Amino acid sequence: MKRTARLSCLVLTLLLAGCGTSAVPAAQEGQSEAQVYFLGPTPVGSAVRPFVTESRSITADSMTEILEELIACMYYPRDVGNRPLLPPQVKLRSVTCAGSVAVVDFSSEYQRLSPLEKSLAAAGTAMTLLAQEGINYVRITAAGAFQPPMGEKYYSEDRILMNSQAIAANAFDVVLYFISENGEGISPVQRTIKTEEEYPSPYALLMELLNPPEGDGLIAPLMKEEDVNFCQMEQDVCHIDLSSLQSGQAGQLQIHAMVNTVAGDNSVETVVVTVGGKPPSSVGVEGCDGEMTFSADYIQ
Amino acid sequence: MSNSRAARLRRLVSSLRFRISAAFAALLTAALIIINYYPVQLMRRQVISSKETEMTAAAMTLAAALESFSELSSENVYDAVQLLEVMRERRVLVTDNGGMVIYDSSKTSDVVGRLAVFPEIIGALSGKDIFRCRYSEVAFESCAAAPVVHSGKTAGAVYFYDYDTEQAALLRQTRTDLLQLSAGLSGVCLFGIAAFMFSFSRRLGLLLRGVKRVGQGEYSYKISMQGEDELSAIGDEFNALTEQIQKNEEMRRQFVSDASHELKTPLASIHLLSDSILQTPNMRREDVREFLTGINEEIERLTRISESLLNLTRLDAQPSARPVPCDVGAVVRRCAELLGGSAAKYGVAIEVHSSGQHLILADPDGLYQVVFNLMENAVKYNRPQGRVEVEVLDDEAVTVLRVRDTGIGIPQGQLPHIFGRFYRVDKTRSRATGGTGLGLSIVAEWVKSLGGRIDVRSEYGKGTEFSVRFVTYRKGGAAQ
Structure with a gap:
């Protein structure tokens, strides 16, 4: 019983001590902190290991030495369960820095790795080095030869997708305006849309106008995708060029529905609508030439 | 102050109303938690499950289709995706065996030519089928990845990404609906509980008030x-x-009043007689003797009344002794012998009709008291040269004792009262014959105590017949 209690105390002490040491120590003078990539442990309910980073204090002075030290760290994960991305047989031959480009040359054993192992090693190395200030591009070679998957191309942060966030879709609540059933005004409709962009573009909003809500009797201001020749932003002004437009009040409502929809976006202040490059008055729609802003006049 | 508040609180907590309300509230809360939690969880699981089935199947189908190509290119992947129509509203990525993206279905932000080392793609390139789904308030974000195997080697990976806001909105709506339903349900239930508790408290109060009033003697x-x-x-x-x-x-x-009255009469006689002796100087010895005889008779009467009252009190208070088999015929014959002298004095003949044994389970003293009192009454309230017939017979499982007399009879209107205590049909005659008014009461109590039944039939001026029925005792078994 006493032994168990003593053992428990010892384990607790070690754990507490471990907690203290596992915390990232503040970099001392002449040292810098850097993140080194590894493969982490498999999370519960998952079948694959995600990328994880461990913090390291780097003491080297020159950039080349720093990069060498970082790659040397990549062979030795500290946290239990982490795995190195570089196999032990693959040795670092040299690291060369030229401006913002770092070229890492591994031993010829690198060439005998499987394609997946090469990708993991390259991605891990590149991401570790790219985290250093001043390094924007990394090239990986083995015994002086370019290596897949990038070959002679450089690795940069935007060329390596570490997780699905890079392609994740986003959802936004937007207000769209459709022409009311009686054809005398426009009505707002709130809708959640999803987009692969960081923010829904004016073009994406216009495309949403192709689908009026079912059962409300609302009419779409655009009939088909081809109705929009282009939709471009210039500063805070959105230029929309249409291939066709109805004449008279129907055309006015079409334009106001589009302008209110696009101008509801904070980044768009004014909208200029043209039809085949000409102002709307050229097709019999009055009062809609030039820059337009959000208007509540036609809202029902 | 705080003590009285604590006491009030304790009373409230221990009250039946509070406990029932608390139980109701606890049940309601549990029901609402279940209503709000499980359906949403179930829906979420079902959505995730259907996503897994659908997306894994799509990824595996595309991967299987791509296995026929010796080399993956954006063109042949595009053709396969179009042919299989697996894209729908999902984003599809296809990588080579190193994770380099060679096809992306996105029109706005494609990532072709980039190195995709997502955990799911790494898993697929390692030969595993992967599915992951994450639910946020906004959407179900799911992805599925499958390896593309060509000639036994992993040639690439297929990755499907889905961002479903519709199902999430549906789930949100369901949750909102359930919350509204719960709120409505809670309101109705709380109103119901309040109404029930109000009615329950009121009715419980009525009962409590009744108990208190009766406790105070207001019967x-x-x-x-x-x-x-x-x-x-x-x-x-x-x-x-x-x-x-x-x-x-x-x-x-009534009993106390009757008993007092019955006791008062002999006491008054004793007082009168003794007073006469005391007040009369030089009273003749014969007269004194006569007066003292009268006093003695009244004392005997008092004693009889007391014994009868004691008998009744014992019957009221104690259960009869353990019953034993008794022969009713034998008891009748013994009583006939005992009453022989008295009957001769009144000129009444006693006839007993009983043959063999008629066994019943009874307290012997009780049975004797029943038979004796009935026969004694039949003798005392008979006419000169009258007759008392006592019959014991078995009627199937019942032993019947009948005592019939040719006496004065009882008027029909008085029959229901004759077993009442101190009730007399003919008060003068009863006292004259030394009756206490308790004989038939004692008989009725004993019969009841012995598990029997007594009936009376009478014709005024002609005679009376008492029938007592007992359950016959059979040897070797219980009384039947």
Whole structure:
């Protein structure tokens, strides 16, 4: 019983001590902190290991030495369960820095790795080095030869997708305006849309106008995708060029529905609508030439 | 101050109303938690499950289709995706065996030519089928990845990404609907509980008030409670109980009054006789003797009344002794012998009709008391040259004792009262014959105690017949 209690105390002490040491120590003078990539442990309910980073204090002075030290760290994960991305047989031959480009040359054993192992090693190395200030591009070679998957191309942060966030879709609540059933005004409709962009573009909003809500009797201001020749932003002004437009009040409502929809976006202040490059008055729609802003006049 | 508050709180917490309300509230809360939690969880699981089935199947189908190509290119992947129509509203990535993206279905931000080392793609390139789904308030974000195997080697990976806001909105709506439903349900239930507790408290208060009033001696108090539930049944039982208590109380008062009256009469006679002796100087010795004889008779009467009262009190208070088999015929014959002298004095003939044994299970003293009192009454209230017939017979499982006389009879209107204590049909004659007015009461109590039944038939001026029925005792078995 006493032994168990003593053992428990010892384990607790070690754990507490471990907690203290596992915390990232503040970099001392002449040292810098850097993140080194590894493969982490498999999370519960998952079948694959995600990328994880461990913090390291780097003491080297020159950039080349720093990069060498970082790659040397990549062979030795500290946290239990982490795995190195570089196999032990693959040795670092040299690291060369030229401006913002770092070229890492591994031993010829690198060439005998499987394609997946090469990708993991390259991605891990590149991401570790790219985290250093001043390094924007990394090239990986083995015994002086370019290596897949990038070959002679450089690795940069935007060329390596570490997780699905890079392609994740986003959802936004937007207000769209459709022409009311009686054809005398426009009505707002709130809708959640999803987009692969960081923010829904004016073009994406216009495309949403192709689908009026079912059962409300609302009419779409655009009939088909081809109705929009282009939709471009210039500063805070959105230029929309249409291939066709109805004449008279129907055309006015079409334009106001589009302008209110696009101008509801904070980044768009004014909208200029043209039809085949000409102002709307050229097709019999009055009062809609030039820059337009959000208007509540036609809202029902 | 705080003590009284604590006491009030304790009383409230221990009250039945509070406990029932708390139980209701706890049940309601549990039900609402279940209603709000499980359906949403179930829906979420179902959505995730259907996503897994659908997306894994799509990824595996595309991967299988791509296995036929010796080399993956954006063109042949595009053709396969279009042919299989697996894209729908999902984003599809296809990588080579190193994770380099060679196809992306996105029109706005494609990532072709980039190195995709997502955990799911790494898993697929390692030969595993992967599915992951994450639910946020906005969307179900799911992805599925499958390896593309060509000639036994992993040639690439297929990755499907889906961002479903519709199902998430549906789930959100369901949750909102359930919350609204719960709020409505809670309101209705709380109102129901409040109404029930109000009614319950009121009715419980009625019962409590009734118990208090009866406890204070107001036996005529009645609880008026509507409905047909358990509380109403308790109210009815309570009313029946108080009615019985009231009757008993009246009987007790009547009995005390009757007993006092019965005791007072001989005492008054004794007082009168003794006073006469004391007040009359030089009273003749014969007269004194006569007066003292009268006093002695009254004392004997007092003694009889006391013994009879004691008998009744014992019968009321104690259960009879353990019953044993008794022969009714033998008891009848013994009583006939004992009453022979008295019958001769009145000029009454006693006839006994009994043959063999007629066994019943009874307290011997009780049986004797029953037979003796009935036969003694038949003799005492008979006419000169009258007849008393006593018959014992078996009627199937019942032993019947009949005592019939040719006496004065009892008027029909008085028959229901003859077993009452101190009730006399002919008061003058009863006292003259030394009756106490308790004989038939004692008979009725004993018969009841022995598990029998007594009936009386009488024709005024002609005679009376008492029939007592006991369950016959059979040897080797219980009384039947």
